Amino acid sequence: MTDILAAACIAILVVMAIALARAFKAPTVYDRVLGVNMFGTKTVLFIAASGFLMGRPDFLDIAIVYALINFIGMVAVLRFFEYTSPIE
Amino acid sequence: MDFLDIVSSILLLAGVFFGLSGAVGLFRFPDFFTRIHAASVTDSIAAILIIGGLLLQTSFDLNTAKLVFILLFLLVTSPTASHALAKSARHGGLLTLAESSPQDKQESAK
């Protein structure tokens, strides 16, 4: 079981890296935000899975905080778009 | 490996597969609206499958409740964020591939 969990963790890490690459180089501003959002949600899953892998799943609290902060960050970005014109 | 472990592994691997396919879609699709489609749909299904797989590893305690909370939270916020972002992009004047001029089409195809 630990092998499967470890494989899942590494695969999620790969997804995070791809999302990071999108945030590094994006055709539009919105793509960048999309990359950041995807990075955040995958991080939540990574923390949850790695908590089980390391045998201390009581750290799921941190995953909840990540999910929450990720959402608030997204809302802040949307609010920012209302102020400034996002198209370059 | 007992039965629950096998089911849990299958769920985890399926979730990871959808996550990876969403990540590929983030780069392969031609315009923003198709990309956000790929990202948000796979995000939700990956969350359901992976957390579902982890749920089978718990023994009905506080961790189960926390995992269910995370799942519900992600299921509510992630599509909302995607929807609001797409709406904001539409509002900000971003066009779909079909609407944009042929010259833009060439640019985004690069």
Add this chain to the structure above:
Amino acid sequence: MSFILDYYNYWIVVFLMMAGFYIVISANNLVKKIVGLNIFQTSVFMLYISMGKVTGGTAPIVAEGVTQYSNPLPHVLILTAIVVGVATTAVGLALVVRIKRAYGTVEENEFDNKDDVI
């Protein structure tokens, strides 16, 4: 290989610290400078936390069957430092907002010729 693993953390910390330092001294925009300061700050946090890690240890919360814990002292120092760090960042950003209102710009090289106007 073990030599690299032993010091990899510290090298990355130095790299991040220098990246933050470079942004602070070379960036023109005050907001970017504050981002640089934050990167610098986080690298210091990471140095402390790296020193507190014990291989084979686990988080310093008592659990059954665990004998080796990581060092809790750096965690305490850095936990409060993070909160104080964001408080100072807020003060810095408030100063940036005031500078924008007074000078009409937050670019460093545009202040010089505006001092006389105000």
Add this chain to the structure above:
Amino acid sequence: MAEFIDLVLLAMLAMLALTALRIIFLKDLFAVVMLFGIYSFLSALIFLNLDAVDVAFTEASVGAGISTVLMLVTLAMTGRKEKQSTHSSLLPLFVVLVTGAALIYGTLDMPPFGHPDNPVHQHVAPRYIEESPKEVGLPNMVTSVLASYRGFDTLGETVVVFSAVIGVLSLLGVRRKKKKDLESGLETHRVLHVVAKNIIPLVILFALYVQFHGDFGPGGGFQAGVIAAAAFILYALVLGLPKAFAVVGPRFLQWMAAAGVLLYASVGLYSMYKGGQFLDYNQLAADPIAGQHYGIIIIELGVGITVFAVMLNIFYAFGSQAERSNVQ
């Protein structure tokens, strides 16, 4: 298992370094702030992998949440593009390379990463690890050290946070505006409205859980205060500042920030009155362990109240400035 953690750590540190490198070369400040958010998230993940759960908790909520929001609000007022620098970047590069080389040379003298007999682990740490569960009676050693052994230090940090809000308020000030010229909140996003309204109570519940469960798991006053503030920030972002002012006003928050610090300090004074030292929780009850429990719960509550009030008030100050410059 240890190799796996090392591998994950290597990958994450590499991602972190790449993010920092990318931030240097970006000229679009919005992208810089977005990547800074990722940078904070990644560093929190690394803290988690280095066993510092409480630190990861704080970094995720404070660093990634509050800092990013404040920077975005500032950007809304100062503009998004960094102009081309006029001075040469060679001298800074030279300075940085020389300093970096000196520091790398310095790291070679450091004890290797993760060894249990490094000097750091010899001084006071063994005492904290072995004695604190007996002396203070809490499973979370970080909370014991934070609130009990180093309680005076934490009081100082709380005062620093409190003085930061004084600084921000004297620089910016919260401005109440007349109802009619307010055009704030994400009015057109109906789905967001409904979702945010329903999520906020859950977030506040979670903040209370973090506040009072911090003795047993990761969490505590600092994190709980920030999470509760984040709930109100979400409310203010979605529904607009005036509605948030109607729920918790800036004036009330100023009182709250002061009350938290006073609550903390009064525990110390009370223990002096009972005949002990300042912040000596053993005096608070007949049984020392019970006294420690009372003391830690009360001072964590004080910290939580102060941090909540300070973070929310700082956001109010920035937000009202942004709305003001937006109307003009």
